[in-house]
Amino acid sequence: MNITLHVWRQKSAREPGKLVTYKRGDVSPDMSFLEMIDVLNEELAAKGEEPIAFAHDCREGICGSCSMMIDGMPHGPQDLTTTCQLHMRTFKDGAEITVEPWRAAAFPVVKDLIVDREAFDRIIQQGGFVSVNTGNAQDANAIPISKEAADKAFEAAACIGCGACVAACPNASAMLFVSAKVAQMAELPQGQPERYRRAKKMVDQHDAEGFGACRNHYECEAACPKGISVRYIAQLNRDYLKASVAVAEHAGRSSGPG
Amino acid sequence: MASTVANDANLAKVAKQNHAMGWVRGFVTSSIGAKYVMAASGLALVGFVLVHMVGNLQVFLGWEKLNAYAAFLKSTGSLLWVARIGLLVAVLAHIVSGLRLAYLNKQARPVRYRKQTSMHTNVFARTMAVSGLIVVAFIVYHLLHFTLGVTNPADYALEDPLGRHDVYSMVVRGFQQPLVSASYIVAMALVGMHLSHGATSMFQSLGLNHPKYNSLFSKVGPAIGVLVFLGNISMPVAVLLGFIQPR
Known part of the structure; x- marks a missing residue:
């Protein structure tokens, strides 16, 4: 499937950021959202560009790291789902997807999609x-x-x-x-x-x-x-x-x- | 020695927190305490709006009833002032706390999203500050119009055959002007919107959330909003359509 991503890129907390557009072809509907960004990042790295920084850890929906606002909704449009458990089949072919970091004064952006929680x-x-x-465990x-x-x-x-x-x-x-x-x-x-x-x-x-x-x-x-x-x-x-x-x-x- | 100093400082801090000036201030300025202030003052204001509406609907019963009701309210003397001061306190608490919360909440998200999708909330809930401020402006006009007689002094000075303040004629003459009626109708739409979210939200803020009552709570706001809107606009509409005739 084809998608167009508009991703928030920001080098550091001190520098201003902006949305950067990435056109993607040949996206597998079975990929998770993070895997889709992984593939994009490999391409960016191969071209000598800075990969998109995003937080992730368990990739099974229990660590709470993969924070990103996808199309104006935290972790994307699917209910009860973290970004790592969100699959590309959730989106329509040809979709335009905006990806931003959490926005809150108490969660300053560290880089790209990563915020300090x-x-x-x-x-x-x-x-x-x-x-x-402390002491012996209770019965x-x-x-x-x-x-x-x-x-x-x-x-x-x-x-x-x-x-x-x-x-x-x-x-x-x-x-x-x-x-x-x-x-x-x-x-x-x-x-x-x-x-x-x-x-x-x-x-x-x-x-x-x-x-x-x-x-x-x-x-x-x-x-x-x-x-x-x-x-x-x-x-x-x-x-x-x-x-x-x-x-x-x-x-x-x-x-x-x- | 050092720990004694630290303990003294700690004890002083605790004493301050237990002093009424300390904890009341701390409570009403906390994010949850401010919700209680909004809910409790809002409850008082909803109560006033409903009683005010029922009292005014007596305009449909003719000038004798309405003017007698107005004279009765005036005759309560100091009681009326107790109610007015209570109302003023509730209004001020609601406005000050509401504006403060609106400001702090803006500060909490200095950079806005390029794209944000609402999943549950509605336009009434999102425009509470705006609808509230317009209603405040309307209340000022309303007081100048009917309570203080500043905008229409000739109507305000009218007396009925029994020598009483002729509230009935003042209201009818006021609403016979389409622009005046229109401003009341628009203001009531905003009050209805405000109450639609506020009167339901109040329960959650007061800590009332229970599976057996939540569906009821969710209907209270919209029901009161519609009731207040329809009940209050019925008066200018009835005057404009000629159902309520001048005395």
């Missing part, structure tokens, strides 16, 4: 974990967890942190990401002791990173390759409200001895 890591560092003392099933709670937690934990929610959001908000990372703990007994403090600190970090505020457009849910539901955002709203108005701040343990 460390803002997500800093949000996780604020509480996306359960604090435990399995020492803490009873209902099937329903486990399923709900797992649904939230399916988030791969790819950033599609931010990319799709008209306000570049990361609320779906934050809500999933808070909910995966909030649904489990192990997550309860730090539940409200976690919600507060992670949301405050989200805001500090320069992500926008959620205005309930639900583009994120439609874009999420893992189908994370916006009901976790409602749950986060409740937890954040409680954390803000009904939970007293406390100094916690001092970090040093004495």
Whole structure:
């Protein structure tokens, strides 16, 4: 099949970028989108041109690296699919496809289609974990967890942190990401002791990173390759409200001895 | 020693966060707290819009009823001012918080996409700031017209046979001017658009999302939007078509 690509090319964060057009013939419909770019990149390299920089890792839809806006939709037009799992048969022969990096102040472009998603890591560092003392592993099933709670937690934990929610959001908000990372703990007994403090600190970090505020457009849910539901955002709203108005701040343990 | 200093700083920070001035400010300026501000003030405003509409629809019952209703509202005295101040607070909170969010959300995406495809959202949701600002401009005109009597002082000064403020004639004379009626009808279309997204979005912002109620929530906004639009434009339309006659 024949396609025309308009790809965002940008040498570095400091230099301005632009869309560059590449006409492709002889594209196999069985190729994944990334494989199609791989072939293009081989040709570019053979001609002595700079290949298109894009992030990828597992190529099986679970690492969340292959961030790119394809025809105005994160990871392309197919539901519940990352770019690596998107196949060229999804497009019509002769299609013109625009490929851009995620656009958000909190996700600066590194090069071409690669953005820096460390803002997500800093949000996780604020509480996306359960604090435990190290030691022997607990007996399995020492803490009873209902099937329903486990399923709900797992649904939230399916988030791969790819950033599609931010990319799709008209306000570049990361609320779906934050809500999933808070909910995966909030649904489990192990997550309860730090539940409200976690919600507060992670949301405050989200805001500090320069992500926008959620205005309930639900583009994120439609874009999420893992189908994370916006009901976790409602749950986060409740937890954040409680954390803000009904939970007293406390100094916690001092970090040093004495 | 160093850790004692650090702990003192930490304790001071915690004390500040527990102080009302600290946490209230922190909450209402956070992205989620601002949503609660928008939803709670929006709820108050929707309530006002509905009560205001039902009260005004008494214009269909004739001048006695409408003027008596207006006189009753005036007679509540200080209660009326409590309601007005409450309304003003809600309006200001909604506008200030809404504009701040619109600004921050623009900042959050400094470089726009060359191509972006909507997958779920609609034009009403995307134009909340624009529809809201036009409605604010309309409210200013509306207050100058009917509440303060600045734009049409002669109509505002009218009295009915019982010596009461003749709201009925003021409204009819106002709506008999096609341009005035047109501005009210256009403004109500924008209010309807705004409520269509806002009154549904409110539930999610307040943390209300439940499989058993979501389909209901999704219909509340469009239903209130259509109701407010049709209910309010029925008055200028009825005057223009002659269904409502001057006293």
